[in-house]
Amino acid sequence: MIFILKSTGIKVVIESHHIKKMERLIKTAGLNETGGIILGSYPDFTTAEVSEILGPPSDSRAGRYWFERGIKGLKSILNAAWNQNQYYLGEWHFHPNGTVEPSPQDFQQMKKISKSEKYYCPEPLMIIIAGNFQNYILGVYITDRKLNKTFQLAEYTEEVK
Numbered sequence: 449m450i451f452i453l454k455s456t457g458i459k460v461v462i463e464s465h466h467i468k469k470m471e472r473l474i475k476t477a478g479l480n481e482t483g484g485i486i487l488g489s490y491p492d493f494t495t496a497e498v499s500e501i502l503g504p505p506s507d508s509r510a511g512r513y514w515f516e517r518g519i520k521g522l523k524s525i526l527n528a529a530w531n532q533n534q535y536y537l538g539e540w541h542f543h544p545n546g547t548v549e550p551s552p553q554d555f556q557q558m559k560k561i562s563k564s565e566k567y568y569c570p571e572p573l574m575i576i577i578a579g580n581f582q583n584y585i586l587g588v589y590i591t592d593r594k595l596n597k598t599f600q601l602a603e604y605t606e607e608v609k
Contacts, residue, residue: 451588451601460573460588460601461497467586473503474542475581481515483508483541485522486573487534496573499534514553515541538573548578548587555591555598562593574598 449467451460473482487500502525504510507518517539526536539557550558554574561572570593577584591598 450604452604453601457494459495466501469501471581479544480510483515486537487529488537540575543578546578548576558591562591
């Protein structure tokens with residue numbers, strides 16, 4: 449799938465096997481929220497290609513209407529990814545039987561990440577899955593540090609050449 453912010457031409461490419469992995473992870477979570485991080489690369493200045501979806505680290509905490517991603521083991525994963533020209537692109541999480549609209553906490557988290565020196569990610573992505581593992585929709589968002597604003601990308605439906 450390709451998602452695009454038409455006003456800027458920014459694209460996010462997510463292959464179907466990454467979506468299938470999120471399906472498996474949300475099935476395991478049941479009625480609780482879950483999530484993890486997104487790794488990938490930037491083949492050009494306007495495209496982010498997702499290369500890996502990671503599930504919640506073992507120290508993550510979750511409930512019916514909240515999720516706190518842990519950090520256990522991420523430093524070594526991120527260092528290994530960096531050495532292979534794969535980078536932290538952002539976060540994903542699941543709103544069980546909810547909407548793809550980011551919560552106030554989601555917006556705060558993305559703005560914090562965009563401004564943080566430790567993430568090296570001035571324009572983090574957020575993928576929100578809403579519904580359940582059998583029937584869901586995806587919302588893809590990007591936060592612009594300079595504008596201090598989050599934008600939703602639309603699914604790109606035109607033929608890709």
